Amino acid sequence: MSALEGLEVRRTTTAQQLADGLSERIMAGAFGPGDRLRESAIAAELGVARNTIREAVRILELTGLVRYEVNRGAVVIAPTNEKIDALYTARERLETAALARTPSPEQLQALTEAFAQLEEAATSNDRNAIVDRDLAFHQRIVELLDSSRLDEFFAGLTQELRFYLTVLAKEETPDQVIAEHRAILDPIRLGDRDRAVAEVRAHIDTSVQRLKAMLEES
Known part of the structure; x- marks a missing residue:
């Protein structure tokens, strides 16, 4: 048999x-x-x-x-403060750990290209494209951890993250999105890991606060 x-x-x-x-x-x-x-x-x-x-x-x-x-x-799903906190805490832990590492030239190039694609999407004012490129940029950050398992874990979070980013995209301007991501990329390029970690943490904290404020208004 x-x-x-x-x-x-x-x-x-x-x-x-x-x-x-x-x-x-x-x-x-x-x-x-x-x-x-x-x-x-x-x-x-x-x-x-x-x-x-x-x-x-x-x-x-x-x-x-x-x-x-x-x-x-x-x-x-109906967003709650607890769900937002749990999801974005997982995201913050991954991304801050990743940015504490020094990227290889290839990884830095991939991040730079991901940011350029986000800029291109922003000029089109296509909300779905902006969300796609936003997630792709952060996926490149997580890839700095050099772990395919962690890459897969983050990819598993992206559908739920997409839901929340789509909500945020209704309130944010493309210029805001680009400015916040440029603030993350610039210190990575300069090799300032502490500032890069601080910027991504601030970016995530801002997203959480905006989501919670929108939840209170609904």
Whole structure:
């Protein structure tokens, strides 16, 4: 008897495409915080099997955008101070540890290119592109740790971070985004690790305070 006998290879392409589509709708505000994702209604509207919708929702649950509630099913996450603190503390620990290291020439070049792409996105005033490039810049920072496992861990945080950055992008101007990221990159280029750590910490703390202020107003 083969050790692989009975193993089924399941194609999840359709579910992943649905998860990506639902994620985009959540980011765009089509589903608000606390809204239910009614699997039967979505399946009927899209003409897709309910099991496929369920699988897509589970993918979203893994990204942190959706959670299950008793008697309600899948709902879009509703930001709380505790969730914001937990997510951004994890981000701060990774990025400050990374910036305490001296980047290689290749890593510095990758950071510089990521910043240039963020600047380019900012000139287009495309909010989604700005968020994408923002996350890519910070991914390059985490890569200074030279750990593929930590790279993967941060990548796992990015979907939930994308949700919050999209919220922030509604309030921030492109010039603000560029200025805050240039303040991080400049000391990295100069080899001033202490200042780079201080700048990324200030950047993250500012984001947390803005998110909490917006939460109080809602």
